[in-house]
Amino acid sequence: MIPQRPSLGFSMLAVACLVAALGAYRPLTALMSLHMLVQIPLLVLAGVFAERAAWHRHEMSIHKIPSLTRNRWSYNEYGVPGLLLASLVGAAWMIPKALDDALTDWRIAVFKYVGLPIVGWVLGTSARRAPMVIKLFFLGNFCWMSAIVGLLYLEQPVRLCNAYLLGDQDWAGRGLIVLAVLLPLVCLFRKPAWS
Amino acid sequence: MRWILALMLALFVGTGALYGLTDGFTVVTAESARRQAVARQPRLLHDAQLINANEGTSSLRRELQADGRVAIVNFFYTRCISLCLAQGSVTQRVQDAIAAAGLQSQVRLLSISFDPRDRESDLSRYASSMRANPAIWRFGSFEPSPQRDALLRQFGITVIPAPLGDYEHNAALHVVTPDGRLVGIVDLDEPGRALALARTLAASGGASLASQASSWPKSRDGAAAGQDGRKLAETSADRKQDPS
Numbered sequence: 001m002i003p004q005r006p007s008l009g010f011s012m013l014a015v016a017c018l019v020a021a022l023g024a025y026r027p028l029t030a031l032m033s034l035h036m037l038v039q040i041p042l043l044v045l046a047g048v049f050a051e052r053a054a055w056h057r058h059e060m061s062i063h064k065i066p067s068l069t070r071n072r073w074s075y076n077e078y079g080v081p082g083l084l085l086a087s088l089v090g091a092a093w094m095i096p097k098a099l100d101d102a103l104t105d106w107r108i109a110v111f112k113y114v115g116l117p118i119v120g121w122v123l124g125t126s127a128r129r130a131p132m133v134i135k136l137f138f139l140g141n142f143c144w145m146s147a148i149v150g151l152l153y154l155e156q157p158v159r160l161c162n163a164y165l166l167g168d169q170d171w172a173g174r175g176l177i178v179l180a181v182l183l184p185l186v187c188l189f190r191k192p193a194w195s
Numbered sequence: 196m197r198w199i200l201a202l203m204l205a206l207f208v209g210t211g212a213l214y215g216l217t218d219g220f221t222v223v224t225a226e227s228a229r230r231q232a233v234a235r236q237p238r239l240l241h242d243a244q245l246i247n248a249n250e251g252t253s254s255l256r257r258e259l260q261a262d263g264r265v266a267i268v269n270f271f272y273t274r275c276i277s278l279c280l281a282q283g284s285v286t287q288r289v290q291d292a293i294a295a296a297g298l299q300s301q302v303r304l305l306s307i308s309f310d311p312r313d314r315e316s317d318l319s320r321y322a323s324s325m326r327a328n329p330a331i332w333r334f335g336s337f338e339p340s341p342q343r344d345a346l347l348r349q350f351g352i353t354v355i356p357a358p359l360g361d362y363e364h365n366a367a368l369h370v371v372t373p374d375g376r377l378v379g380i381v382d383l384d385e386p387g388r389a390l391a392l393a394r395t396l397a398a399s400g401g402a403s404l405a406s407q408a409s410s411w412p413k414s415r416d417g418a419a420a421g422q423d424g425r426k427l428a429e430t431s432a433d434r435k436q437d438p439s
Contacts, residue, residue, distance in 0.1 A: 031364075061303055074197050074198065075197050075198055075200070075201040076198060076201055077197075077198035077201075078321025080198070080202060081198060081201035081202040081204070081205040082201075082205065084202065084205045084206060084209065085205035085208060085209050086206070088206075088208075088210060088212065088213060089207075089209060089212060091208070091209075091213065092212045092213050092216050095213075095216055095217060095223050096223060096224050096225070097216060097217065097222060097223055097224050097225045098216050098355075100224070100225035101216070101225060104225075104348075108216070111212065115212075159363070159365070160223075160224050160227050161223075161224070161225065162224075162226055162351075162353035162365045163353055163355060164355070165355065165357060165363050166363070
C-alpha cells in the first residue's frame with residue numbers, strides 16, 4: 001500500500017477479495033469449511049475495504065461538502081442500525097440451508113454475492129461510528145453465536161448440508177470456533193485503529 | 196430520530212432474510228425444507244430413462260403408469276456400504292409390512308440407483324441380496340443424462356462424490372403416485388408414515404392429491420397408520436440408535 005494514497009490501497013484490497021471470492025468460486029464452494037470461512041468472509045471484506053477506500057477519499061475532500069456528511073450519517077447513529085443488520089445477516093449465513101441454497105437457488109446466490117459486500121460496507125461504516133461499548137456488544141454477540149454454531153456442527157452425527165460431507169461439516173465447526181477466538185484477538189490488537 | 200427508522204429497516208431486512216431462508220422460521224436444513232415443500236405442494240415429476248433390473252430400459256413415468264400402484268421410491272447405489280444399508284433394511288421391513296397386510300395390489304417399492312456404474316446385473320445381484328420380492332420391490336438405475344439430473348433435483352436428492360469411489364447422498368422414502376406426482380417425503384425412521392400415506396393415496400385412486408397431502412397422518416401414531424404402520428414404527432425405534 002502506498003501511504004500517501006490509502007484509498008488506492010484499500011480499493012486494490014477490495015478488488016482482490018472480490019476477484020478471489022468470485023474467480024475461485026468453484027473450489028471455494030466445494031468444501032463447506034471454505035465456503036463458510038473463506039468465501040463468505042472474503043465477500044464481506046471486499047465491502048469493508050471498499051468502504052475504507054471511499055472513506056479515505058472522502059476525508060480528503062471533506063471540506064468541500066460538509067453538509068452532505070452530516071445528513072448521511074444521521075441515519076446510522078452510533079452505527080447501531082448497521083451493526084444490527086450485519087449481525088442478522090451473519091446469523092443467516094450460519095444456517096446450513098443457506099449454504100445449500102446458495103449453490104442451487106439463484107436468489108440466495110444473489111443474496112450472497114451482492115448482499116455480503118453491501119453488508120461489509122455497512123459493517124465498516126457502522127464500526128467507525130460506533131462507540132467501544134456498542135462495538136464490543138455486537139462483537140461479543142457474533143463471537144458466541146459463531147462458537148455455539150461451531151459446537152453444534154461438531155456435535156451433529158448427521159449431515160446438515162446435502163451438498164457437503166460430514167467430515168467437512170466438522171471442519172466448518174472447528175473453523176467457526178477458531179473464528180470466535182481469533183476475531184476478538186484481531187480486534188484487540190487493532191485497538192488503536194478502532195477505538 | 197431518523198436512525199430509528201434505519202434501525203427498523205435493518206431489523207426488517209435482517210429478519211426478513213432469516214425468515215426467507217428458513218421458510219418462515221420452520222426449517223434450518225435443505226433436507227427438511229424439501230420435505231416440507233413437497234408436503235405443502237405435491238410435485239409433478241419430470242421423466243428420465245430408467246434401466247430396470249429385469250426388463251431392460253423404460254422411463255420412470257412410463258414405469259409408474261404401467262404399474263398402476265402407488266410407489267414408495269428411494270435412491271441408492273449398489274456399492275454403498277453406509278446409508279444405503281440402513282435404508283435397505285428399512286425398505287425390507289416395509290416390504291414385509293406390505294406383504295403382511297396384503298397391500299401388494301396397492302403399494303409397491305422402487306429403489307433407484309443414481310450410480311452410472313450400476314447396470315442390470317448389479318441391480319439383480321443387489322435385489323437378491325436384499326431378499327426383494329419382485330412382486331413388491333423393484334430396482335432401477337438411471338442413465339446419466341440431463342433429464343436424470345433434473346429429476347433428482349426435483350426429488351431433492353443431492354449426490355456428491357466422496358473418496359474411494361463412494362457417494363454421499365441424502366435418503367428418505369418418497370411416496371409417488373402412478374400419474375407421476377411426488378406427494379410426500381418421509382424420514383427413514385418413520386416408514387409407517389410412508390406406508391400409511393401410500394395406502395391412503397391408493398385407497399382414493401390418486402385423486403385430489405393436494406387435499407390428501409394435507410390430511411395425511413401427522414405422527415407415527417396417526418389413526419390411518421394402522422396396525423402395520425405402528426409395528427414398523429416400533430421396529431424403526433431401534434434403528435435410531437445406530438450411529439449411521
